[in-house]
Structures are given as structure tokens and as C-alpha cells.
Amino acid sequence: GAVVSQHPSWVICKSGTSVKIECRSLDFQATTMFWYRQFPKQSLMLMATSNEGSKATYEQGVEKDKFLINHASLTLSTLTVTSAHPEDSSFYICSARPLEGGVLNQPQHFGDGTRLSIL
Amino acid sequence: AQSVTQLDSHVSVSEGTPVLLRCNYSSSYSPSLFWYVQHPNKGLQLLLKYTSAATLVKGINGFEAEFKKSETSFHLTKPSAHMSDAAEYFCVVSFYNQGGKLIFGQGTELSVKP
Numbered sequence: 545g546a547v548v549s550q551h552p553s554w555v556i557c558k559s560g561t562s563v564k565i566e567c568r569s570l571d572f573q574a575t576t577m578f579w580y581r582q583f584p585k586q587s588l589m590l591m592a593t594s595n596e597g598s599k600a601t602y603e604q605g606v607e608k609d610k611f612l613i614n615h616a617s618l619t620l621s622t623l624t625v626t627s628a629h630p631e632d633s634s635f636y637i638c639s640a641r642p643l644e645g646g647v648l649n650q651p652q653h654f655g656d657g658t659r660l661s662i663l
Numbered sequence: 664a665q666s667v668t669q670l671d672s673h674v675s676v677s678e679g680t681p682v683l684l685r686c687n688y689s690s691s692y693s694p695s696l697f698w699y700v701q702h703p704n705k706g707l708q709l710l711l712k713y714t715s716a717a718t719l720v721k722g723i724n725g726f727e728a729e730f731k732k733s734e735t736s737f738h739l740t741k742p743s744a745h746m747s748d749a750a751e752y753f754c755v756v757s758f759y760n761q762g763g764k765l766i767f768g769q770g771t772e773l774s775v776k777p
Binding site: 657 | 697699704705706707708709712753763764765767768769770
């Protein structure tokens, strides 16, 4: 149980295009999903917290107009990288926390990540 | 300030020998603690979690961790390493006063030699 599906797993696109990444909780509902960015050989950096039905909360230094987050249902959040440039190339990972239980007792479940390469 | 520190960036062991990955946290609040594993180009898989129940926590794949409040530590151990254990391991802390956001350690790369 507690499977999070992230799609696509790999995307290559030209500079200036926008890329949408989907994060779905397959067998549970999640009011809160999280988006992380990971550089090679580094830890995960939280970009934003996505709450179903409300605006996302962005971490300091993350451009909300560059990284658009939509959390339209209890099982789906999307991250759109707008007008992507080579410096946006990275590994993006989403996670979801089940609806049941407290914020501490329930661990986050992670997707398999999306490798984004901007040419 | 609340933080988590993984004391080793890289640990190398031989197959069949014990594994010890060290983690210390800093907080004036009682945290929830997790260990996650990440294989190359993959997301994170939960190994185990501590949420103020038993201080010795057993996880998947033979891993376990002990919460020691006096030492503010949550070290991960396994009696006998397997080749498939080679991966990146993250010690992660969650604090109630931060809405359950995860704070990640820097990661420890575990290598297992045959």
C-alpha cells in the first residue's frame, strides 16, 4: 500500500517550454503533497507544500511563478515548470502524506522522481 | 534551531558485516524520526519510523534504529549487509511546530563490497 506514482519519469525539452509533472497517490487520499528538488549527490530540498483546494506554500527562494503547483483533488498534485531553462534541470520528487493520522505519525510516501533535462 | 546531521557522508562495509549509519538531531521539541533509502534515480522508500513509542524500532529488510534522547541520536543498524543494501540513506526529522515538514540529513552513501 501507500503507492505514489509520478509521471513522467524522464523528460527532455527545449529551453523556453513548459513542463508539467504529475504526482498521484494511488491507494490513499492525501490533503497534503510536497515537491522536492534534488541536485546530484545532494539531499532533497523542499520546494513547496501543496494543499488540496488551496494555494501552495512555497519555501523561501522558490519562485512561485516559475514553479506552478495545482492540487485539484485528494489524489493528484501537479508541478509545472514554466519557461524552463537549463538551470531548471534537476531531479524533482513528490511525496504525499495520508489523510489519516496526525502530521507526525504518518510518514510521507515518495514518488520515483522525474529527471528533467532542459537543452 | 532544529536540524539533523548525518555524521558520515560515505560508509563502506563488506558483505555480511554489520552496518552502522549515524544520525543526530537538534531540537527542543520531541521529534518524529524516519530513515529513508534511495536507490539511483529513484524516489525514497521508508525503512522505519519513530514516533514516541518504543525506542528500538524495527524496519524493513532487517534494518533497525534506536532512539536515544539523552544523546539526541537515531542511528541505523543492520547485523549483516547485503549487496542490495548499497544505496543512499537519509535520516529525516519531522517537527509538529513546523506542520510536519520533513527536515533531511545530508545523506550517507552506503557501499557494500563483495
